[in-house]
Amino acid sequence: MTAAIGRTVGRLPGLGSSRTRNIVLATVVIVFAAVLPFFYDSGSAFIEDATTALIYVVMALGLNIVVGFAGLLDLGYVAFFAIGAYTIGWFGSGFFVDQSIHIGVAEQLSALPGIHINYLLIIPLAALFAALFGALLGAPTLRLRGDYIAIVTLAFGEIVGRIAVNGDEGVFGIGTFNLTNGRRGITPVDKIDLPLVERFTTLDLRPWYWTALGMALVVVFINIRLRDSRLGRAWIAVREDEVAAVSMGIPTVKVKLYAYALGAAMGGVAGSFLGSYFNTVNADQFEFSFSIFVLAMIILGGLGSIWGVVVGAVTLSFINTRLIPDVLNDVPSKVGLDFDLTQLGFGIFGFLLVIMMVLRPQGLIPEARREAELTEGMTEESVFEVKAT
Amino acid sequence: MESASIPADKPARRSRDIVADFISKYGLIALLLLMPIAYGISDLQSDGDLSRIATNIKDGLSNGAIWALIAVGYTLVYGIIELINFAHGDVFMIGSFVSFGFFGTIGLTLTTGPAGLVFGLLITLILAMVTCGALNVMIERVAYRPLRNAPKLAPLITAVGFSFILQNVGLLWLGGQHRSVPDLIQSQDRLFEILGVSVTQGDVLAIAVTAPLVILLVGFITRSRIGKAMRATAQDPDAARLMGINVDTTISFTFLLGGMMAGAAGLIYALYQTDVWFFSGFTAGLIAFTAAVMGGIGNLQGAVLGGLIIGVIQQISDNRIGTAWTPAIVFAFLVLILVLRPQGLLGEQTREAG
Numbered sequence A: 001m002t003a004a005i006g007r008t009v010g011r012l013p014g015l016g017s018s019r020t021r022n023i024v025l026a027t028v029v030i031v032f033a034a035v036l037p038f039f040y041d042s043g044s045a046f047i048e049d050a051t052t053a054l055i056y057v058v059m060a061l062g063l064n065i066v067v068g069f070a071g072l073l074d075l076g077y078v079a080f081f082a083i084g085a086y087t088i089g090w091f092g093s094g095f096f097v098d099q100s101i102h103i104g105v106a107e108q109l110s111a112l113p114g115i116h117i118n119y120l121l122i123i124p125l126a127a128l129f130a131a132l133f134g135a136l137l138g139a140p141t142l143r144l145r146g147d148y149i150a151i152v153t154l155a156f157g158e159i160v161g162r163i164a165v166n167g168d169e170g171v172f173g174i175g176t177f178n179l180t181n182g183r184r185g186i187t188p189v190d191k192i193d194l195p196l197v198e199r200f201t202t203l204d205l206r207p208w209y210w211t212a213l214g215m216a217l218v219v220v221f222i223n224i225r226l227r228d229s230r231l232g233r234a235w236i237a238v239r240e241d242e243v244a245a246v247s248m249g250i251p252t253v254k255v256k257l258y259a260y261a262l263g264a265a266m267g268g269v270a271g272s273f274l275g276s277y278f279n280t281v282n283a284d285q286f287e288f289s290f291s292i293f294v295l296a297m298i299i300l301g302g303l304g305s306i307w308g309v310v311v312g313a314v315t316l317s318f319i320n321t322r323l324i325p326d327v328l329n330d331v332p333s334k335v336g337l338d339f340d341l342t343q344l345g346f347g348i349f350g351f352l353l354v355i356m357m358v359l360r361p362q363g364l365i366p367e368a369r370r371e372a373e374l375t376e377g378m379t380e381e382s383v384f385e386v387k388a389t
Numbered sequence B: 001m002e003s004a005s006i007p008a009d010k011p012a013r014r015s016r017d018i019v020a021d022f023i024s025k026y027g028l029i030a031l032l033l034l035m036p037i038a039y040g041i042s043d044l045q046s047d048g049d050l051s052r053i054a055t056n057i058k059d060g061l062s063n064g065a066i067w068a069l070i071a072v073g074y075t076l077v078y079g080i081i082e083l084i085n086f087a088h089g090d091v092f093m094i095g096s097f098v099s100f101g102f103f104g105t106i107g108l109t110l111t112t113g114p115a116g117l118v119f120g121l122l123i124t125l126i127l128a129m130v131t132c133g134a135l136n137v138m139i140e141r142v143a144y145r146p147l148r149n150a151p152k153l154a155p156l157i158t159a160v161g162f163s164f165i166l167q168n169v170g171l172l173w174l175g176g177q178h179r180s181v182p183d184l185i186q187s188q189d190r191l192f193e194i195l196g197v198s199v200t201q202g203d204v205l206a207i208a209v210t211a212p213l214v215i216l217l218v219g220f221i222t223r224s225r226i227g228k229a230m231r232a233t234a235q236d237p238d239a240a241r242l243m244g245i246n247v248d249t250t251i252s253f254t255f256l257l258g259g260m261m262a263g264a265a266g267l268i269y270a271l272y273q274t275d276v277w278f279f280s281g282f283t284a285g286l287i288a289f290t291a292a293v294m295g296g297i298g299n300l301q302g303a304v305l306g307g308l309i310i311g312v313i314q315q316i317s318d319n320r321i322g323t324a325w326t327p328a329i330v331f332a333f334l335v336l337i338l339v340l341r342p343q344g345l346l347g348e349q350t351r352e353a354g
Helices: A002-009 A019-039 A045-069 A078-091 A119-141 A146-166 A206-228 A230-240 A242-247 A252-278 A288-301 A306-327 A341-359 A368-375 B015-046 B051-081 B088-105 B114-147 B153-174 B201-223 B225-235 B237-242 B247-273 B280-295 B300-320 B323-340
Strands: A100-103 A114-117 B190-194 B197-200
Touching: A019 A045, A019 A206, A045 A206, A045 A230, A045 A252, A045 A288, A045 A306, A078 A114, A078 A119, A078 A146, A078 A252, A078 A288, A114 A119, A119 A146, A119 A252, A119 B323, A146 A288, A146 B280, A146 B323, A206 A230, A206 A252, A206 A306, A230 A242, A230 A252, A242 A252, A288 A306, A288 A341, A288 B153, A306 A341, A341 B114, A341 B153, B015 B051, B015 B300, B015 B323, B051 B088, B051 B197, B051 B201, B051 B225, B051 B247, B051 B280, B051 B300, B088 B114, B088 B153, B088 B247, B088 B280, B114 B153, B114 B247, B153 B280, B190 B201, B197 B201, B201 B225, B201 B247, B201 B300, B225 B237, B225 B247, B237 B247, B280 B300, B280 B323, B300 B323
Parallel strands: A100 A114
Antiparallel strands: B190 B197
16 A cells, blocks of 8 residues: 555655655655644644545545546535435434434444444445445436536536435425434534444544544545556546547446446545534535535646645645634734635635636646646647647 | 537438437427426316416516526527536626616615616616626636637636636625615516416516517627627637637627626516525526526527526426425426436537537
8 A cells, every 4th residue: 555655656746756765755654644643632623624634635536536537527526425424414323313223333322312333334335325326426427528517417416405405304395304404414423433442532533533544545545546447547548538438448338437436435435424523414514615625626736646636635625724714814904904714715716726727727736647638739829729639 | 328529420310319309309398398287287276277377487487587698698608619607607696796786876766766767777787787798708818718728627617716706706795695685676566467467567677678688689699790700600610710700809709798698687686586695696507507408508599498498497396396495406407408308409509519
């Protein structure tokens, strides 16, 4: 695993490509990330934000499979966050009071009503649900062109969001079944409960951090292996030229569905973690702007570049949780303006998207192949040059 | 299956394709008629007449006039550069904000006389149209033109980015709450009644603004020199360039027209719904896009037809299922249309047909 990560690190400009050196570098980064919490209080805001950042890495890498590798613009990624979060909301809380199902949970939980399933079982469940919905969403978009895909995924994300908001009294006005508890949210959600270690608490955030770090590392590893696999090469071929890919015998339908399903599964897993971490599954979390937030991460880092996406996710997450609310918030009042900078949060991300796409479409840490695709012909005078080919 | 990315010169259509085309077209029409007919029948059974569903349809048509004006903007832009202008809904929102702000500036209140009202509204209409047109041209210049040679993904992402920027501008301008607009035209007052359906002043305003604008627009595009240039650019930009058409100017002009229509829609929306909100552009944009796709994107008449149909569906859903579910229902229609018949009701008149 370290070797694989090392190889990616090696693609950083200016770091050389000697294999052993890269392995050493990757090990250093991982060890640094692992011991980082010891320098902070166990309940400090920094660890809290860092944990969120690591889970956003998982999410961004999932979206990177769909957008970065396969080139299918997905604007409804928040749907998979929602599905993952509701998985733990339904199967790891007292929400279904009438039920009493307990699988592998600690003693103090087994007396409580509701469905309580151990988090280790929730992970595959969330991944499976999200992957199913991912494939379900992918299926209708297979015949469509790029921009239509964007709209269908956006519509799908909005439909899931609407069900989350209004699903406390039936779905689409049918029935009165409380599926989501709407804006009140499902709370409290079971804390993560891993075997061999104590049950997680809100006071000691270090275990959360390490779990998130472990998940991020596993997902980075999966991403690297996927990218270099037959499937990954097929994604890139479909992205670059679908017609050529088909004539080379790539089963585009299958390949695209895999992209949707795998990307969605990662979003689902991240969502289930966040449900437990935030201790609530609330319909207000699942808004369109979140999809764009995750998209901005991979655009900032570099479409298709795993290392870039990690950096982009951590950067944007910290901008969102620390820089805007804490550091920069009194800047407007200092220069004599009167507005709340946190209100501007998503305007800033929108601005970032435009600036990045116009000035540096390949992202901060570009992937070589993607860079060639995105910058080719950009300076030429002729309009529609690329289209004609 | 891969027809999506294959250029337009298709071989002659086989009979099987014609049958599939027939089924998808009339299947879509049947799908669209499902809700009005089902509720019409249930009305007949419970009330004995059709006045409730007829009122729904009437409200839907005037609402749909607003969506039609926005949808025209989507369709014009898509027709010429094949880009979904995500920021278009938010341009419309800015249009409604400009109207709302300008009412106060020129002192239009509930007590203004009819002559002053008509004059004031006309000025507001022109102002909203010019502002939104200029805004749309600016967006094209900053966010789309530098990316014309880039992959499709790039301008879509800047479009989403601009949508967020405009939403934030709206948020800073009037705050996060819904703001109520003075009901200048007493939009709910009954003007006359046909067959038990009362037509209000708001309905008349919506139709009276939309119809001339759309007729002017269609006339402009089919008759004028610039309109001809627009159609030529839509067909083949390279050939148009060879014929001496300034493609960049023509594209800017298309954005100007689209933005102007959105501005007019913003004014009608502010007067008709008597409510403006920074987030209204997002939903309105999606609804209008659905309308454009339903009619056949790139086709002006289709966009108007789609707008009216979506307006009716939305109104019926508001009235019968609940306003909270309306967006979800409209989006479900969008997904269904894209799956069953991506070229829409009236087919597609763009470069990469099918």
